[in-house]
Amino acid sequence: MKKIEIRDQPSLGIGKTVSLTLTGIRYRLFRSLVTVGVVAVAMAFLMNVLSESLVRGAVLRATTLRAAELHQAYVWVTKLSDPGMLDSILPMMAAPHAEAVDEAISMAKLPPEDRGFLESRCRQATGYLRFFAALDYGARRQLTRQAQGTAIFDALQSPSAQADFFAKAKEMRSLRLPGGAEAFQKFLIEWPAVKEKLERIRAARAAAIAQLKATLHGRTVMEALAEADGAFGAAIRAAGFRFPEDIARTVAGQARRACEGQSLEAGLLRPAVRRALAGRLDLTLNEVNPLVLWEFLKDRDSASWYLDRLKEAGIPAADLTPERLMALARVQTEEATLAQLLPLQADVEEGETGVQERMLWLILVSMIVCAVGIANAMLMSVTERFREIATLKCLGALDRTIMGMCVIEATILGVTGGAAGALAGTLLGLSRMSAAFGSIALSTMPIGALCLAMAGSVLVGIALAAVAALYPSFKAARLAPMEAMRVE
């Protein structure tokens, strides 16, 4: 009889391990499906939260942009009628729009070498202003007294005030001036020069605005802007503003619409028109307002009817066509929708995913729920197989083969559940969001970010499942076979 010699046991090949695991999964199909279901539900939840916040962020960014576009005429009205304050010119100079800075420099006839200096100091200044604004009331009161905005820098010009400020800043341990105290001190020394240049820019703008006023001939700025693509546009450019042709066209169109809209709404002020409209819509006189009017003007018959009423009342807007009225009504309703959406912006901050702190918290919680659910499912599927594991060990399976089987199984379940859940969660989120925002949700859908999030959550699912299976399988693999059989 041969003598027993002990050697190292070879480990089972990957292919065999996988096929053994797959056979096991197929045999326990129902149990495996339940596990997949748990993973899928967890992932769907995570992905739903993620996709909704992604879509919401995209929609709101798009609406903000669109709103800004729609309001260009108003922006120009403001720009052309008010030179602004020091505090509003400062952020304009710090903004990354080269156009505005160019305009300001050339308008104020500042030497071009001032540009770099001015830009960097203005950026610094906005940084400090943001810092002061973010301080809590007590600290701000102590450091800056009553001063607000750029007045803070003015107040700190006197040496005694400065010494006081830095002493107090030193006392507040948690206080961190951006760039450090020395940089701020240096900035304060340079501030009068910066302020002088900003004042020159402001003066130049005031002069340009005064020059434009002469060309208004009694019109409002909005009315004049209706000709922004013509004579008035040239006047704007002559006054020193940067007013490119394409923007001029947009602004002119918007201004025209605004003027026409105003004259149409002016019809409501005539009792005859108002009464007629109220009669037609079956409303009381008080209920007739511009919103009702714009809703009413959406179809052709109503539009031509309204035009007839205006003609009867002798209002000049009557020379418009019904088509024009309908187009105006469309823009007006879009603006109204945007105005409704804009408050939602409070939910969105500037981060990459458009996910706000509250959302991050929600995602974190859902991740934890996921992890617990998956861990539980995996724990169960390993523990209920202790006997099988013990048998395999009796037959000569190595610890690492056992663990490999468990981890492979977890990975397969994780991939399946993760993919199914991510898909379901995304679809659910998208349908919910498109129900809430309409077609704008689909047209602005951030497909790339969504795919990335899906891939990410599938990976998270796999990782969670594998990690959750690792511990119990490690325990099962390390136990002596008989001890494993005894655990039941």
Added chain:
Amino acid sequence: MNVSIAITSAKGRVIIRTVNLKKMYIKKDVVTEALRGVDVEILTGEFISLMGPSGSGKSTFFNMVGGLDSPTSGRVFIDEVDVAQLTAVELAFLRCRKIGYIFQSYNLIQYLTALENVTTPMAFAGVDPDEARTRGMELLTLVGLKERWTHRPIEMSGGQQQRVAIARSMANRPSLLLCDEPTANLDLKTGREILEILRMLNQERNMTILCATHDHRMLDICDRLIWIRDGRVERIARRDEVQIEIGSIGGEKA
């Protein structure tokens, strides 16, 4: 059969030796002494019956000898190799090729067919799949289940499952077969068939078999009996000595 032939054919070489084997189970503060010092020597080619009432420590002894559990103190030598000294990987090697296990509850892998169950230990041993299939079929033929190689455990009766388990235990041509009450879950007739297979393995293939059992029919086929009671060896006797004492009980033919 002639007992003396079986013993002499063993040539007296010791395959299992236990030295003062002790095992305690500690659960919370309750200490259970399952084995209180067992010294046994088993020779190659022997068929040993391990008898004793429930809770006497039979199964514990069986697990210690099979390297399925670690003793609290004392030693188990399998062919003069101290099992306690082996690493996990070497232990796996030992379980895979040197020892075959047969359990009371068969412990087949539920999701594998009869043939796959038999070839699994060969896969662990790194045997070529084709050879494993051939050998698996030979073993299934040996236990009389050639026709049922595609069946899964749930499609087979207890006796058939136990026969698959025997075929599986023989997969890597072990030196030692450990049986833990192999007939306890089976009816009389099927139990006898299983015993017949074990007897055949012992006599025709000269397998060393250690069989923990309550089954008195085992008396007819074993070489020696070891009684265990309260964690100690109560008595060791050769079959011919015992049969004289309880001849009337062991009257059934093997």
